[in-house]
Amino acid sequence: MELRYAKTGILMIEILPDKCDFCGCCVGVCPEDAIELKEAEISIIDERCTNCAKCVWSCPIEVIVFNRDGVTVK
Amino acid sequence: MKSNYDVIVVGAGPAGSMAARFAAEQGVSVLMLEKDRDVGYPVRCGEAISKEGVEEFIDSDERWIKAHINKFSFIAPDETEVILQFDSRQEGYVLERKLFDYELARTAAEAGTEILTRAYVNGLLFNDGKVSGVRYEYQGKQNEIKAKIVIAADGVESRVGRWAGLKTHIDFRDMECCTQITAANISVEPDTLYFYFGADVAPQGYFWIFPKGNNLANIGLGVSGKVGKTKSAQSYLNSFMDKYYPDAPVLTSIAGGVPSAVTLDKISAPGIVLVGDAARQVNPLSGGGIASGMIGGSIAGRIAGEAVKMNKPDHILSYDKAWNDRLGKRHLIFNRIKGGIYNFSDEKFNKIAKSVNKIPYEKRTLGKVFTTALMNQPSLLVDVAKVFLI
Numbered sequence: 473m474e475l476r477y478a479k480t481g482i483l484m485i486e487i488l489p490d491k492c493d494f495c496g497c498c499v500g501v502c503p504e505d506a507i508e509l510k511e512a513e514i515s516i517i518d519e520r521c522t523n524c525a526k527c528v529w530s531c532p533i534e535v536i537v538f539n540r541d542g543v544t545v546k
Numbered sequence: 547m548k549s550n551y552d553v554i555v556v557g558a559g560p561a562g563s564m565a566a567r568f569a570a571e572q573g574v575s576v577l578m579l580e581k582d583r584d585v586g587y588p589v590r591c592g593e594a595i596s597k598e599g600v601e602e603f604i605d606s607d608e609r610w611i612k613a614h615i616n617k618f619s620f621i622a623p624d625e626t627e628v629i630l631q632f633d634s635r636q637e638g639y640v641l642e643r644k645l646f647d648y649e650l651a652r653t654a655a656e657a658g659t660e661i662l663t664r665a666y667v668n669g670l671l672f673n674d675g676k677v678s679g680v681r682y683e684y685q686g687k688q689n690e691i692k693a694k695i696v697i698a699a700d701g702v703e704s705r706v707g708r709w710a711g712l713k714t715h716i717d718f719r720d721m722e723c724c725t726q727i728t729a730a731n732i733s734v735e736p737d738t739l740y741f742y743f744g745a746d747v748a749p750q751g752y753f754w755i756f757p758k759g760n761n762l763a764n765i766g767l768g769v770s771g772k773v774g775k776t777k778s779a780q781s782y783l784n785s786f787m788d789k790y791y792p793d794a795p796v797l798t799s800i801a802g803g804v805p806s807a808v809t810l811d812k813i814s815a816p817g818i819v820l821v822g823d824a825a826r827q828v829n830p831l832s833g834g835g836i837a838s839g840m841i842g843g844s845i846a847g848r849i850a851g852e853a854v855k856m857n858k859p860d861h862i863l864s865y866d867k868a869w870n871d872r873l874g875k876r877h878l879i880f881n882r883i884k885g886g887i888y889n890f891s892d893e894k895f896n897k898i899a900k901s902v903n904k905i906p907y908e909k910r911t912l913g914k915v916f917t918t919a920l921m922n923q924p925s926l927l928v929d930v931a932k933v934f935l936i
């Protein structure tokens with residue numbers, strides 16, 4: 473399985489898009505502008521992400537998770 | 547649609563609509579772009595506002611007022627309730643924001659603003675280091691459109707300002723991470739806003755029940771992103787509902803973020819100004835951002851219109867001071883008070899509630915409640931004194 477790469481090594485931040493409410497809370501705290509959010513679409517911009525996990529802590533409904541093993545390309 | 551405008555507003559919330567309206571009222575051409583299908587929906591808000599905050603911009607209209615508020619109820623961790631009635635001048639509302647935001651956008655349109663929904667702004671244009679327009683996606687196609695001034699009203703995300711080089715992201719500890727439901731069969735007083743405090747219900751934040759008439763209510767909470775490290779807002783909401791309203795039918799549930807901090811250091815740069823949540827203009831103590839966003843938007847819109855008319859692009863840089871004089875400086879103090887209150891222990895909240903309840907009901911004012919709270923935290927007194935002096 474192919475891993476995704478962040479700015480700092482393998483990407484360990486995973487969004488579960490089916491659970492997302494597209495509220496923008498995670499985008500507001502991301503220091504790297506590494507989250508793209510449209511009306512009902514969300515994604516991480518891998519090459520900007522530093523795996524800092526601030527988005528994980530800020531998501532009110534636990535949609536972003538920290539995945540130590542690395543996120544794989546779907 | 548034209549290929550260039552004097553002013554482009556990104557985001558059609560209260561701040562964007564007021565910015566658009568006040569710019570258009572100066573006779574300049576204005577386009578407002580909104581990524582969602584509808585202006586005003588989805589609603590990520592408790593919908594409480596003061597009558598005064600509304601009427602600075604629009605006459606009150608029962609079509610979008612769901613409740614008239616004249617009492618606060620503060621509930622301490624040990625469930626001691628402090629009720630505070632305010633006089634009629636201080637009336638508040640719980641809005642139907644879907645209709646309210648729609649109406650604000652309509653007034654912007656009436657002033658001459660063009661509006662396009664489902665238009666997702668994903669970049670800025672630059673000319674000589676100055677912002678000169680936006681890139682946006684519409685119906686699967688990428689477009690560019692020029693503007694003399696861009697007003698970023700893109701809410702909590704605040705990405706547009708970043709593309710212009712402004713540092714807009716907010717410390718996760720200052721983000722109030724919220725979940726809210728609108729539930730039926732909630733029999734609370736229809737004229738009272740309820741606020742719950744304490745480590746079990748909403749640490750470093752508060753829990754609210756805001757009535758919307760006919761036993762409907764907005765029920766939700768915000769907790770600091772710091773709290774979210776160990777427990778999410780959603781789990782706090784679930785615990786509360788299980789305990790108090792296990793069978794309440796839920797008509798809406800949403801997530802959201804309130805940037806509860808002071809305004810950004812810089813809210814203007816050549817060719818661009820930021821308004822509302824995007825500029826972090828929320829009252830950091832209450833988390834209310836409808837009224838302050840409209841105020842920020844109106845100032846920015848007026849100044850942008852003037853800058854175009856006078857052909858003086860640098861005039862927009864005077865917006866920072868105008869905002870700080872109107873509300874920004876006040877928010878600095880509110881933010882310090884928030885820092886104090888959010889660190890109160892449950893015992894302290896309980897003690898304060900009991901002391902306040904000793905004040906006779908008729909004599910209880912927000913000022914007296916504050917004074918009582920402050921006897922428990924004298925260092926805050928100086929900050930509060932400043933709020934009342936400004």
Ligand SMILES: Cc1cc2nc3c(=O)[nH]c(=O)nc-3n(C[C@H](O)[C@H](O)[C@H](O)COP(=O)(O)OP(=O)(O)OC[C@H]3O[C@@H](n4cnc5c(N)ncnc54)[C@H](O)[C@@H]3O)c2cc1C
Binds near residue numbers: 581
């Ligand atoms: C759960 C919760 C409860 C709240 N309760 C209250 C309350 O009771 N009282 C109160 O006063 N305040 C409350 N607030 C705060 C209040 O909702 C906000 O401060 C207010 O909506 C800010 O207005 P705004 O116009 O700045 O932003 P918003 O209303 O968020 O509008 C921003 C708009 O920009 C659009 N947008 C974003 N990015 C783009 C893009 N790239 N391209 C095009 N469009 C874009 C968005 O779709 C949105 O429509 C609450 C907030 C939350 C989350």
Ligand code: SF4
Binds near residue numbers: 487495514801
């Ligand atoms: S904070 Fe959570 S719910 Fe909100 S947009 Fe981000 S991932 Fe989705």
Ligand code: SF4
Binds near residue numbers: 507525526528
């Ligand atoms: S981990 Fe940090 S850098 Fe990556 S998306 Fe989340 S907040 Fe942004």
